[in-house]
Structures are given as C-alpha cells and as structure tokens.
Amino acid sequence: MTSSLYRVLLRWRRAPMAAAVDLVLLGSVVGLVFAILSLGGEWTHKLRPSVDIQLSPWALPKYAFFSLSRGIIAYCFSLLFTLVYGYWAAKDALAEKILVPLLDILQSVPVLGFMPGLVLALVMLFPSSNMGLELAAVLMIFTGQAWNMTFSFYQSLKALPPDLVEVATVYRFDWKRRFLRLELPYSSMSLIWNSMMSMAGGWFFLMISESFVLGDKDYRLPGLGSYMAAATAKGDVRAMAFAAAAMSLMIVALDQLLWRPVVVWAQKFRAEDSGARETPTSWFLSLLRRSGLLPLVFRFLRRLIPKDPVSRPDASSSSACEGKAAWVSRLLFLLLIALLGAGVWRICAILRMVPALHWRAILGSAGWTLGRVLLSTMLGTLWALPAGLAIGLSPRLSRVFQPVVQVVASFPAPMLFPAVIAALRALGVGLGWGSVLLMLLGTQWYILFNVIAGAMAIPADLLEAAKAYRLTRWERLRGVYGPAVFTYLVTGWVTAAGGAWNASIVAEYVTFKGEVMAAHGLGAQISLAAEKADFPTLAASVVTMSALVVLFNRAVWRRLYALAERRFSLNR
C-alpha cells in the first residue's frame, strides 16, 4: 500500500495535471459526503405543513442537488427493476406471456393519475417524517423511467447472437458467467441509450411531484420544481430564469460528467465489428484516466471483490441449481398472478360503483383529449419534420444542434407551464386550446430528435443519387427523405403521443395563482377526481385512458411500424 502511494506521489511530481485532477476528485468526494449527509437530514426531517422555498439564487445548488439525488435514486431502482424483470421475462417462457403484455400496459398507464393517491398513502405511512413524500417523488420518477429500459433489456436478451449463445452452452457457462460475460455486455449499449432517455423523461415527473399541491394541503418538496413554482407564484422573473438555467446546467452536467463517459467506456461492448463509425469522445473520461489515485482505488476495490469467480462444473449441482431456479420462477409467477388477480378484482369492484351516466361523460371527454393528443402530435410534426431534415441533412448544423436538441428535449416541460399559462391568459386564450400548446411543449422534441437521427442515417449514395439526377425539392421529399425517415418518424410519434396522454393530466387542469383552470377532457377529469378523492371516477378515467392508449398503440402505431418495416426499412 505504501509503495503504491509512493508511486502516486511520484506521478504527481512528474505530471502536475494528474495532481490537479486528483485534487479536484478529492474535493468532490468531500463535497459529496457533505451533500449526502444533508440529504439524509432532509429525508428524515419532520414533516412540515408547508415547505419554505428560498428564492435566493444561492439556494439553487442545494435545491438542484436534492432534485438530482431524487432522479438518481429513482434511476437505481429502475435499473434494478429492469435487470430483474427483463431477465425474468426473457428466461421464463411461461412468465413471458404475462410479463410482456403487462409491461406494455404499464407503459400506457397514465401514472400521474395515481399521484394524489400515492402521495396520501405514503404520507400516512410515514406520518412523522419527510420519507413518505420523498418516496412518492422517487416512485413517480421511477414510473417515468423504468418501462422503456426494461423493454430494451428484454429485447436485447431475446436477440442475443445465436452463435455466441452456443459458445456459452458448449463451454458450460453457468448463469452468472452467462449474465456477466454475454448477456449484460451485449445489451449494455442499448440499455445505456435508454437510460439517458429515461433520465430525461424522469425530470418531467420530478417537476410535477416536487410542486404538488392538493387542495389547501401543501405537499411540495424542496427542489428545482418547487423553486420554479414559488418563483412563478411571486412573479419573480429573475428567479424563474435562474431556475431554468440551473435545470439546464444540471442536464448538461449530467450529460458531460456521467452519460458521456459511460457511453465512451461502453464502446468496447459494441457488437458489430465495423470500425468506420465515428467514435464518441469524452473530455471528462480522458481527464479521469489521468488521475493517479483512481487506479489505486480500483485496485483496492478489485481486491475486495473476487473477479469472475471460478465455477465448479458439476453436472448434478448445476442441474439442481436449474431446478431450484425453475421453482423460484414458478413461485414468483404464481405470486404475480395472484397479485394481478387481486388488482383486477379490486378495480372491477371500484368500477362497478361508477354510474352509467358517468361512463358516458368519461368517454366523451376521452374523445376531446384524443383530439388534443393528435393535434399536438400533428403540430409538432409540422415544424419538426422540416427542421429535423434541415438539421440532419447538414453535417454542420447537426454537429451544432444535436447536442442542443438533446438538452432541450431533456428539459422538463412542466417547469415552463406556469410561465406559458401566464402568457396565454394575457393573450386571452383558454385552456381548451392552450392545453394543446402545453402538451406540445414537452412532446415535440421527441419528433424532432427522431427526424434528425433518421435524416443523418440516410445512406450517402441515396442522397448523391437524388442530387445526380436533379430531383426537385418536392420529389426529394416524397421519394427520398420522407420514406427514409418514416420509420424514425413513427418512433417519434409513438413517444410523443404517449407523452402527450400523460401530459394531458397536468395540462388540462391547472392551478394558477390559487385559481383553477380546466379544459374539457379526460386529463382534467382525472385531475379533478383525484383532487376530490373520488376514487371510482378516478379509477374509471385512468382505466379508460390506459385502454385508449393500448388500443391506439395496437390499432394505429403498431400498423404504422409494420408498414415502415416492410416498405421503408433501409437495412433489408
């Protein structure tokens, strides 16, 4: 140990840069410990009747850290959930039949509808501390993060290259080695990309749960969301700008300090051999690699954990182990069925209490919301398609704009809601049309993002052919760009529409300066029922919305996907 410390000192002597890096690292570790201690204090703090938000910009780092830690804790849960659920669904053919459709439904359930109930229940569970509120926030973010990660992991596991699977079988990898050496590395790339998406999606829910007020009860949590809400309530434009800047800074920092290095590091898990693609770089990772202390820490950690333990290939024990796994899986499956059965039973019992007249009202308002969702998706396409094509087709523009769009897309739209509503009111626009704008605010980026990616993926020879034969602008759009980005556009639509459904709950029903504004729609219906604690109506509305989303996915989006795959796929 002393000799390695001596080596570190020597390295610092030779490379002052390494010393600087290590100094900064040490400083941040100390800062982190301090911050985590204060976080612990916040979580176990006595439940306050109302939270006092300081609008001084000096308080922002603390609030940003609180918001960030909620997002990261929720992400850890999402990752754990993803690994367990995805693995189970991919390995157990029986459970797969339930787990995959269930995931599809979970993905479509407008979880915001459950938030009031969740908050109340958790606050009752922890009556004396902030724990309940914090857990509610983490759970809300979790529901915004987990599903697409789980889907991606499950799909990767199902798409493992058969020859590699055969190698693992022939050379008798046990399940641990299979998981660590084959399954996890193979799925890591798409899991990381989906994690980035999920983290961005999670902020949307974080902002809402941080600034949650139910009737005259204040359930706000100290964080960026509540800071923004307080600033808007006071009409403090300077503080609003600070909050938006802090949020953007947090997103950029997370991208640069966490995701970028991870993406660069994960390049070694690329499955395909082609070395032609541009490899991403990260200044932060290169800096970390200069550190003298980090290798020491890693070596110490590696000594603690035995790397890749040696397994005893014993036919009898391995088959016994498999037998045990099958039992556990079977047991879990029964438990799942029982839980689902009980849940469905409960919901049916609640739904029976809803009078027929109510149902009609719910279905009518569902039509309105469906219209808004489609309108906002259409409006988003109208501007994002040409803009995305322009950016994606020009290497210069895409270099500049792609990271910008990434950050903007991660920016949680609910943070902007108060400002937009104030502007709408000043212009005399009601929430009926205004809610479309609010929905658009969050979802248009998904369309733009996907169109850019699609335009960048158009093969150069197709573009050259279009140029060489002097296709007119219209011909190019109809014959080349449109078909080539169609698959990506459909992906964008599905994500955007899904987001718009969820957003309708907060966009159609708004409390602004103590005054309630509502549009006629299913989202408003859910929010209103939640506020009045009218559980039958709430359950009926949420079930209706979930059913509509699932139906719409099956009837429209999936068909469009199939069409895109069949007609416009570029790699067939």
Add this chain to the structure above:
Amino acid sequence: METLITTPTLCEARGVWQVFPQPNGQPLTVLQDVSLAVRPAEVIALLGPSGCGKSTLLRALAGLTPPVRGEVFYHGRPLTGLNPGVGIVFQSFALFPWMTVSENVSVVLRSLGLSPEEVAKRAEATIKTVGLAGFEGAYPRELSGGMKQRVGIARALSINPEMLFLDEPFSQVDALTAESLRAEVLDIWAARDRNPSSIVMVSHDIKEVVYMADRIVVLAANPGKIRTIVENKLPRPRDYRAPDFLALVDRLHEIITGAEMPDEAVPATTTPEAPAAQTVPVRALNAEPLPNASTSEITGLLEYLDARGGQDNIFRVAAETDQEFGKVITVVKAAELLAFVDTPKQTVVMTERGRAFVKASPAERKAVWRLALLDLRLFREVHDYALRRENRAVDRADVLETIALRVPHENSEKVFKTLVRWARYGKLFDYDENSGLLTVRDLK
C-alpha cells in the same frame, strides 16, 4: 488416454432424426435416420450441399440440439446434455467482441473450474500453439478473419477436448490463410500424445475434405441422410496434384452428381451404416421441388454454357465462376427442371429450349420462360386454380398450403419465394406483398 484405446468409438449417432417446425407450422425433416460413429484418431468430414443437415448432425453429436428420435452415444453411454469431450470451432468465429484474445480463451477455462494460475498457463500455451503470441491483448475487431479463426481454434483446444468439431471453419477465411490453417490443424491433430484425438468437420469444399479427412461422409439433402461414406487412405501429408488425390476428388464428384442429378434410375450406393435409408422418393403425388435459384443465376448459367459451345463439366463451372459446388448444383437443377439443360453424368448440356432461350430477345425470353413454367406441376396447379376464380387470384396462404402438401420436404416459405420470383420473370403471376394475392397476368 486409456479409454481412447479400449473403446471402439468415441461418439456415435444411431438412427438420429431431427425435425424442426417451420413458421407455417409444417414440420421440416432435416435429418432422417442418420447413423455415424466417430472413431479414435481419425478425421471425419461431413460433405454436402447446403440444407443437407450437416451442421445439424454436428450439433446433435455435440449435444447442443438433442435429436427428436434416435440416440447419441458418448463412449458407449447414451448422451444426456452436452457432449463432455467436444470443443467447437464456429463458421462465424463466434468470438465475444468485448473480450480480448486472451479473455476469449480464459473465460471458457474458468468455466471448467481451473485455478487462476492454471487458467493463465493454459490460455498462454494454446494461444502460442495457434501462433497468436503477441496478440493476447487485441480485440477481435482488430484481427483479420484468419486471426479470428485462430482464436476460435485456440478456444476450442484450450479445454483439451477429445474431439474437435469444426463447422465450416475456413469458409469465411481468405483462400491462402485457409490453406495454412488446414495444415496447422492437421499438425496439432497429428501429435498423438495429446488431444484432440479426432476431428469432425463440416465442409462444402471437396478438395478440402480430401486433403484433411480419413473418412468422408457424403450427405444428401431434403431430408438430410447419409448417401455414402468414402474411406480416404491417401498418405499424409497429401499433395493436391497427386494422381490419387485427383482421382478421389473425381470419385466424390461422381457420387455427388449421381446423388444430386441422377441420370434415370441410379442404383443407390448403399452404405454399411445406413442401409435402410435408401428409398426412391414417391413422385406420384408430389410436385417438383423448386431449387432456390434466381432467374438471373439461371440465365447466367445458360449464357455461360452458350459461350463454351453449349456444354461443360459442372465442377469446372463451379471452379470458373468461383462458386461452391452446392450453389452451382442448385442452379443446374433449376435449369434442368425448366428443361433448359440436360445433365448426363457430370456434364451440363444445353437443350433445344435452352438454346432458343439464349438466342431470343428479352421479350421473347419471357415467353419461353413462361411456357417452361407452365410445364411444371406446381405452377400449372396454381395457375389453373387462379383462373377458375373470379378475380384470377390466389391467396398466399393457399399457395403455401399447396406447397407444403406437394413438396413436403422443402421449406415452403423459400419455395414460395422462388415461385414468385420465377413467375414474375415469366410474367405469369403478379404478386402484391401487401394483400398477399398472387394474380394471373393478362397477356395482351
């Protein structure tokens, strides 16, 4: 090592059947009643055109896919699960792209439960054996195809297997590298004091199997069964230009053409291990199987023959066009089915119709082609059935069913694809992918 001497066979398949379900639910028989024994200290090659089940047989022997009927024995005992004495080298290399050369080897050694020191020692030794010393830290993507396959071989050898299974190991490696790899693998095998005792390899390269194998198992396709087993007693090291070598290559050519393109009724070559497998297929109800050849391949073959006086030896066609013989046989069979060529022995001869086709203008070619199609039972049946219907169209599902009924041993999706391609070229049917309708074209 004592066991190697006392037991007569290392591994044996007895009456093995392998049946896989197709997407449309119809079962496809890939192996039919195959029996084969691997003896100690020999190299066996499984030779045959694609689709004859040679890789499937290899996987059955390895215990990767247990047969649906019949049994596999290892040292005389029925095999349950994986064959413990086997290391496999894959056609596609199958290296973990996220591991270095030495990690790719040591990961399988760790699975054996060896101590870390032993793992490191053996990995280093096998990497050296295959000539990769110095490349331990390289990732697969940094290596050429030949190098990658060396890693694959090192990985298989590292577990010290009694039998080395090679699944078309050199088909994705350039010709010169393949040459040296063949010799190196034989050198490793020839060292009698260590494993592998025997090698089982899958190949579609006749010269390769004559160079390497002691016994050559010729398989027939659809369904896959053993046609014959040829003993190769040529002394090693073998010379590609030796008269005995060439004679054996020629004999294999004859066996394959006799099996794949019989002139009338060829007396089946019975084998000691599969005497019951020889039955003349019942043609009465069956339609012709459509070989999976494209129209341009068939026209290409005819142009090729036309430029060489109207006939050529089939293996010379394969050599000159740089194709594997299985592919060329498929194209020749397709042309023969359409009565464009005739195949006495190993020669492909153009017929009157074939000559007429080549001489014709593009438009006339389509007419000739169309007539040739209508001579085929499958096309005629679909055509007549469609004409009896009001919209002159048949649904894809109906056609698939007809194919499954009439050509039971073929992959019906593939046959359908060929049917559509051929029919489009002859302007016989139109096919709309979206509606799945096959419509008879109006000729005006």
